[in-house]
Amino acid sequence: MAQPNSYRAGPDEGGHFGIFGGRFVAETLMPLILEVERAYGEARRDPSFQAELDELLTFYAGRPSPLYFARRLTGHFGGAKIYFKRDELNHTGSHKINNCLGQILLARRMGKKRIIAETGAGQHGVAVATVCALFDLPCVVYMGATDVARQRPNVFRMSLLGAEVRPVTSGRSTLKDAMNEALRDWVANVEDTFYIIGTAAGPHPYPAMVRNFQSVIGNEVREQMTAAEGRIPDTLVACIGGGSNAIGLFHPFLDDASVRMFGVEAAGKGIATGEHAASITGGRPGVLHGNRTFLLQNEDGQITEAHSISAGLDYPGIGPEHSWLHDRKRVQYVSATDQEALAAFQLCSRMEGIIPALEPAHALAYVAKIAGDLPRDHLICMNLCGRGDKDIFTVADALGMKI
Amino acid sequence: MTGRIEARFAALRAAKRGGLVTFVTAGDPDHETCKRLIRGLPEAGADLIELGMPFTDPMADGPAIQASSQRALRAGASMRRTLDIVRxxxxxxxxxxxxxxxxxxxxxxxxxxxxxxxxxxxxxxxxIIVDLPPEEDGELCRPALAAGISWIRLATPTTDDRRLPAVLSNTSGFVYYVSIMGTTGTKSVPEAEVRQAVARLHRHTKLSIVVGFGVKTPDDARAVTAAADAAAVGSAIVSRIAAKLDANGKPAPGLVEDVLGFVRALADGAHGA
Structure with missing residues (x-):
């Protein structure tokens, strides 16, 4: 790292965060990866690129998203003041639009004519389909067949927006397999196609690029919390699948030593059962999907399947920068089970009138564990990164209800 | 030190014939059947053998090799057993x-x-490690070369003249030209383009050139070796294995003989017979 005293200097020019990250892709993709890196570098130096993105973020996505003081939940837990960063209020219902607007502008700049993406919960797929509709580009979204079944509303949304959703039946038919299939598509259509990766993972420059596009979350929180409380938050909490909403919240605060950060992984049926999606808590470093990072795998280096009630967290890896922040002990990675997330989902719905997605329900489940023991002037900011409409079938099923 | 790879290509050149490189996945359809199959390959006409190391997430492979990897893993394949097959x-x-x-x-x-x-x-x-481009040579490429193992790289239609020197550095044994843009076994090899590509590669390297990823039939193999030193066939061979499995995924009688018969036909094509 160029600046050893900063947590915000990475990655190095090879895309490494310590031993994590890198560019582990087939030769067919390498020239394109290098081209994406070059084009993104140029775009970052071009004020007109940021100006166009800012305008879309403001008038199309609806940013800044509010920082909301969750009064009733704060009272309920009886400790720290709980704020929600309301990224579920963005257009398309999650933080995913922040990144998609950035990447589609880059794809256009590069003259690409076709967009592909992978999706788990469908939130990223919907956001990609949305920006493709906006810019009139054909869009193919790869989605595990299991996820197609459990996220039907989002599948329909994508097709309304004009995207083609291709169900993936290899592996366990979830997010990992969708990403494999998207990479295969990219290899076959490398000349005209841009791959909008949805999380802060994959080969360099994607982890850094997605992080930068998502950092709008943390940058807004810094301003908003300062306006509301006269200071920055004490604790940040976000759920982690690949970890794009979390890195977007955390990154602007990494060098603020007073800020504690918690990334909440999905513990599924419990870490001890082996049926979970907690890559850091229950995995070890390996190489998959273009980067070295913590992965769920067996002793022979075969990737094992993740398990979570939340399709968006159901991934056996995590963005490489999170692996590095874990190694450096800057961020604490913890977990919440399906049951804990379900309880938080219902609690948030009833106490705040906000139906959260199952993904941030994991973050709230962790807030529930710590808030009560913290002093009343302690400021927690949790990223409410998605809304729960898409999850009502899954939740009804889990609660044994018919809708 | 002249290794087996160099010696084999020298022998092919001396005999003025093209070579056949066969791919099978280690442990497909099971450990013992795979061992018998591998042992029979040279006699059936395979000049070099590629043995796939099974992986759950073979991102550069098409459906046929994905399926063979899954079969091998289900049958208990592991790195230890892959090396056992080689031994x-x-x-x-x-x-x-x-x-x-x-x-x-x-x-x-x-x-x-x-x-x-x-x-x-x-x-x-x-x-041949698909997801280790020159940018990551410190991981395994340089240690492998130091240990006396050849490092063979894939060159693709996207590897332009600017990038080719990087791809050819730290490369030994031969160059594997991926004849199509896409995953293994998904399209057919375009003859004229292959001829041009091989000529371009030869301007940059003296290494032997093997062409693969779209070679499915004896005629494909014949067309490829008219331009390159050898043709590599994978998906078509593992599909032949898949076709000889019974309803429970167990090898039907005659599987090994059937696959070797197909390899014999491919070899006739590649050798220009």
């Missing part, structure tokens, strides 16, 4: 080169140092 083969054949092909993670988890030690001891001649 077994070396007990019967000391001349046919064996190249391990696959993805980095299983090697990374085995441990690079331990893997290279065990691979050398088993009789592995070369490695």
């Amino acid at each position: 077994d083969f070396r007990g019967h054949d000391r001349e046919t080169p064996i190249i391990l092909m696959g993805y980095y993670n299983p090697i990374y988890i085995y441990g690079v140092e331990a893997f290279l030690r065990d691979a050398v001891a088993a009789g592995v001649d070369g490695l």
